[in-house]
Amino acid sequence: MFNLTMEHIILVGMAILIAIVIGVSIGIYLTVNDTLAETVLAAASILLTIPSLALFGIMIPFFSIIGHGIGFVPALTALVLYSLLPIIRNTYTGIKHVDPNVIDAANGLGMKKMQRLIQVEIPNGLPVMMAGIRTAVVMNIGIGVIAAFIGAGGLGSLIVQGISRGDMYSIVAGAVLVSLLAIIADTILLLLQKWFTPKGAIH
Known part of the structure; x- marks a missing residue:
C-alpha cells in the first residue's frame, strides 16, 4: 500500500506543480485582458x-503516437488539464479583487507593474489563489483513482483490483487512503496559506 500511496502522491503532485506554473501564469495575464x-x-x-x-480515454490515442498511450504520461496530462480551471479562475479573481486603495498606495510609492504584482497583488490575492490550488489538489486526488484504469498506478489500483476480485477490503482500504490523503493535503495547504498570507489580507 505504501508504494501505491507514493505513486498516487507523485502523480498528483507533479500534475499540480505543472498546473500551478501554467494556471497562475495564465490567471495573471488574464487580469489585464478581461475579454x-x-x-x-x-x-x-x-x-x-x-x-x-x-x-x-481521449489521451490514449494521442500519446500512442509517441509510445505512451497508457500509463503515467496520459494520466498526468489529464490531471493537469483538470487542475487548470480552479487555479486560473482563482488567480484571476484573487488579483482582480485586491483592494483598489492598496493598489493606489502601491502606485503612489512609485511601484512598477511587476513590483506591484509581486509585492502587493499576489500576496493580497493569495488566500483566493490558494483556495483554487486546494480545490485542484483535493479534486485530483480523487480523480487520480480513475487513472488506474489506464495503467497509471496509484491507490486506484487497489480499488480496481478489489472490484475485479470482489475484495471489499481492498476497495474500502483504497477509498479510506484516498480520503485521508485528501484531508492531509488540504490541511497542509491551509496551513501554508495562513503562513504566507500577509497580516491584514482578507481571508
Missing part, C-alpha cells in the same frame, strides 16, 4: 465537464 479572460474561463469550464474516464 480574453471570459473566453479562457469558459473554455476551462467546458473542459471540466468532460467525464474523467472519458478524458483519460
